Amino acid sequence: MSSQLAALCAVTSFLWLINSVEDHQIIAEQPRLSSTLILLIASLTSYAISHFSDWLPGANGRFDDELGLSSTGNKTRPISQRNLPKKPRRYFVLILIVCIILRLESFHRVTADLQCSEPGLEAFLPLLVLAYQLYSSPRRARTFDDERDDFTRTMFEALSDFVAKSLYILIPSTFLLSFGVYLALISEPKSTLFCSPQHDSAKFVVFVQWVGVLLDAAIVIIAWRILAWARTTKSRLRTLSGILLVSGLGSGMLWVMSGDGVGSDPLFWFDVVIDGLSLATLLVSSSLLAPEGGSVLGFVGVITFITGLLLSVQRVWPLGSWENVSGLGTWGAVVGMSVGFSLFVYATDVKKVAFVHRAFVVFVLLLVAIAVSIFTPIKMSKGMERHPLSKIIYDARVESDRWLIHASYSDSLPAAVREYGERHYGRDPPRGFDKWWEFAKEKKSPVMDHFKQTGDDILPFWGVSPARLREDTRRAARELDMALLKIQNGTARHNLPPSNPYKAVLDELVDLVKDFAEHLPDLEMAINLDERPRVLAPWDQVQRLAAAGIKRKKTSSLLPDGKEDMPEPKLAVTVDRAEALKNAMQPKALRELTALSCPTGTKVRSGVHWDIRDFCSSCAKPQSNGQFLTNHDLSLELCHQSDLMRLHSFHMTATEIPPLTDLLPIFSRSKTDNYADIILPLKRLSETKESLPPKSQPFDKNVKKLFYRGKVSRLFSPKELLRGGQQERLVHLATLPPSSPDKSRLLLPNAAKNKAHYREVPTGQINPLLPFDIAFSSYTPCDPKLTSCPNTPHDFHNTIKEDTSDPLKNQYILTLDTDLGPSPLFNLALSSPGNVPFLSTIFKEWYTERVLPWVHFVPIDIRFQALHSTLAYFVGLKDQTKEHGSTDGKWIAEQGAKWASKALRREDRQIYLFRLLLEWGRLVNDRRDELGFKIPAA
Structure with missing residues (x-):
């Protein structure tokens, strides 16, 4: 025994x-x-x-x-x-x-x-x-x-x-x-x-x-x-x-x-x-x-x-x-x-x-x-008698109708107040909510109730006292690449001098605010000018403060707005960038901090995924239907996807400005799910320049290609990044020669049995049958003056294309993240009725919750396991199969453009910002528990 x-x-x-x-x-x-x-x-x-x-x-x-x-x-x-x-x-x-x-x-x-x-x-x-x-x-x-x-x-x-x-x-x-x-x-x-x-x-x-x-x-x-x-x-x-x-x-x-x-x-x-x-x-x-x-x-x-x-x-x-x-x-x-x-x-x-x-x-x-x-x-x-993407796209259409009803359920101010309370733990809307309602109605906003991102972002700060928030705002504004936006007596201004290159960014933000600044309480905001998000606080701290914020429901109406005398904001402290670079956080330390931002027991919190050779099915399955990505919101959550820590350059590059581990109130353009920044609609430096957008043309007149151009310029690239970065993997995958031993799993029709089956095929042999136009426009993996560059795969240098043509002339446009954040090309492709944006990202922006996968864009998993099958569905294989989803592709292009013209306008950015600033203005007020809005009794 x-x-x-x-x-x-x-x-x-x-x-x-x-x-x-x-x-x-x-x-x-x-x-x-x-x-x-x-x-x-x-x-x-x-x-x-x-x-x-x-x-x-x-x-x-x-x-x-x-x-x-x-x-x-x-x-x-x-x-x-x-x-x-x-x-x-x-x-x-x-x-x-x-x-x-x-x-x-x-x-x-x-x-x-x-x-x-x-x-x-x-x-x-x-x-x-x-x-x-x-x-x-x-x-x-x-x-x-x-x-x-x-x-x-x-x-x-x-x-x-x-x-x-x-x-x-x-x-x-x-x-x-x-x-x-x-x-x-x-x-x-x-x-x-x-x-x-x-x-x-x-x-x-x-x-x-x-x-x-x-x-x-x-x-x-x-x-x-x-x-x-x-x-x-x-x-x-x-x-x-x-x-x-x-x-x-x-x-x-x-x-x-x-x-x-x-x-x-x-x-x-x-x-x-x-x-x-x-x-x-x-x-x-x-x-x-x-x-x-x-x-x-x-x-x-x-x-x-x-x-x-x-x-x-x-x-x-x-x-x-x-x-x-x-x-x-x-x-x-x-x-x-x-x-x-x-x-x-x-x-x-x-x-x-x-x-x-x-x-x-x-x-x-x-x-x-x-x-x-x-x-x-x-x-x-x-086999499968029907291509799974046909059902996925149909289900997405049905779900989009439900989402639109949920996003604009209220048809009057009283209904909006009630809806706000149901979605915000019984709390009343902030003072000035009626002005916001009138503004949104006047601008014909298609989204009146669904602002979940804003609520989630500010919820933890309900657990911090107003005085502490004001102090932390000034503290955050003194960090590198930070600015201070101040609204006082109905006027908005910032503290960047004319010589600062980001002044145009803040000027544009002030211009957005000025149309409704008179309805805003006095407040200050620390604005992150860097591409990367800044606040990577431990999960325990964020959840503890969020739980405390949920319990704060005491509000009363029609009380005077308590204002305090705020001193003139000081100019940002000048920091030596060369000195800051010496303190850059290496990828290993960054991954350790990221793990602490996840709940106990999750994959990322348990440790770094080291088996990079094999596909992590358990990581991708929760948000997927077979090969295809179906739950885009869940795919943006990192904590159950430990393999992404070794498959995306954001987690594999040193960050010049180390993230802050204290929960500071910092407003950023974008963030990943682990960061605690507050998202606001902020343009990039490149977007503030006056330029006319490229002229789009109908979908059928565009070239049937999947277009991508990557641009990489780094100070340093570890060896694992050169083999596992998101952009590197894509270019390598799409440009493999026919002699390559690499294989991909592709959904192919069987004409004899009128069914579709998955087959493992040589990637290099299937690539010429699909209209890939994927390459780097420039590739500089590291600066040899600062560090010794590891060997760079020759594939990247051989695939560099100096393409000056308009990307909007292609029916399908693939947008990937850069090392720092999301690509600005997605907005351009989404707004054009002649283009279908293929989006592969881990970042959230202010509009993320209002653009829907398989309705406004085609989601592509960061791992690219379904890239070939997805494109084959829309365009077919050259001389091999007919496309199943050309009609679906045209429909997605048109739906995305129509929705962008209704929900992603300048006015929609103002509506989002107006509501966010009302929330923040109440939050930093000492009498915030008393400054709720209610409909006066008749």
Whole structure:
């Protein structure tokens, strides 16, 4: 019973490690330090457990008492001695320690360029162990005397004994097991983060992977021999503890030599402790099984099988979807593992798998193989009779009608006051709400009630006192690239001098305010002039203040507006930019701060996603319908999408101005969901110049192309950004040559069956069939005067196009974020009836909540997994298929332009700003709880 419990603990701890470590930051951020600490914790835990060895199996020796004796006629011999491997040499401990240190280093090297690695190589570990076993202990034929001694055996026992001693069964069963697990491991869809053949050492990474698998085999074999020959359980555990201790110290020396930092995030230390204890559980449990396992091959095979079976069964459910397009591969994985492992357990004389008898396991595997053989062809032939985008666009049209009713539910001022209270936790509107209502009605606003973004932005500040808000506003205005907007006695002005390049931006903002400034209370606002948002406060702080704000509902009406004498705003403090650059926050530190802005238990809060090679299906699935992005609002939330921290340049570039971690009232043009800035309609510096917009033309007269031009100019680009940045991945994906081995999963029609199926096709061969016009207009990844530039993939330099043509002459325009914020081209494309904007973003702007996906624009996931399928739906494949959605494309272009002319006008920006300033003016007033607006009694 104790050995079964040890087996169960070994399997459970192993599964915990392989499933939890992907979401831990110990691999991505401080790999060598993590390895050192985990080994040391496992060492101390093993040593502590050794003090309780009397409660564990094998305390009196090599399991002699527990296993008893094996009888063969008149001969007796201990089973433990029969199963023991060769006795280890004295220097084996040193070799084992060196192998462990080298294995950790090989793992760190592979994860540093994980996009260049090959999946599934670990599946061949049983074959390597088998090769060692055949070399060191060749099986010999049984003698005549042996057969005579065993004449009492049943036929089933004789057959089982033959299988256990036949190389003709052992070798193919091990191969089937490994190959089945390999098929399961390579079936995952790949991320679009790429490996550059010219500048990434792909062959070397794969070589290091194979070295790692060889080291795995050496570690398992040597450790098995050492621990199996320990005299008692106590000595076995203390030997294990010593090996881990010295290995940890050796890894620590490499960490010190590398100069890596020390993790400061408490979650890092929590992950280290948990993984250290889990590793100790795995190693201690495995060491208790060492003398009775028959051979190390059986143990390795069981662990490999469990890993592959769980993964392959998971791959059965999405058969036929974009996540799993290989029915044959999935069937081969399940059947190969089932048949191989059924023979393997008998060939290696494994009596139980964890705590389950092998006969029952074989019976279950037989049922699984039969079920998968029936289910696979049915699921793969099912297909889709209707393209999913047809239904997605139809559902979006229906939802847009509902949204418009919800956005303008009120038809009178009293109704608007009631609606405001229902949407703002029972709070009355601010003073001046009636003036705002009249202004919005006069400007014919299509949105009268839906201002959720404004309410969400200012809600946390209800938990801060007015005096503190006024003080924090002045404090924020003294930061770099900040300005102060002041409204006093119905007049708006700012504090930027004529020499400041952003003066035109603030002048335009003041011009927006002047039409309704007389109705505003006196107030001050700190305006962020930088492209990046500024306030990255911890989630706990924001939620605590927001909860306090929800409780503040006390209001009364028609009281005089309390005003205070505000001194003249001071000019912004001049800051030396060169000096500020020295304090730039590096991407690693920025990701740590971003994690703290997420709720506890979310993916980002738990750690950085390090498996950048494979597609994170669990990250994309909540907001997707198959390949396609359907819930655009949810896609803008980062906390459940940890992979985006390594797939968007905003999270991968150093920020010249570090974000503020205190909840300061700062108004910004845009932000990601994690930032606490207050969004306001603020033009960019480039948009303030007087220029006529390009003349648009009808949709049918435009060129049927998807157009994109990227412009990159950075001071510094880490290597991971050059392979994983949003713009880099897009240009690489759309310009792959036909000889490229990269593949994409595309939804293709089957004319013979009148259905559509997902297929995996070479990306380089499908690109010429789609009208991509995607390139960089300029690409400067870093400034060589400031830092040494890492190798830049040649693809980007070869795809630079000096295109001076009008982008609006293309039917489809793809807009991506820059390193700092959203692209201004989206507004231009949206306003044109001849263009369909494809939008791929993580940012929110003032109008984000009022433009609807699949109605006004086409949303594209940051990961680009559906880029080819989406474009193929609208334009078809050249000489291959007809477009399904050309009519839908024209309709989206026209609907977007009509809506922009109604809801994204200058007047709409004024309406948004007017309401925001009324809210803020009440918030900074000492009598804010008394300044609610109510309809006077008749």
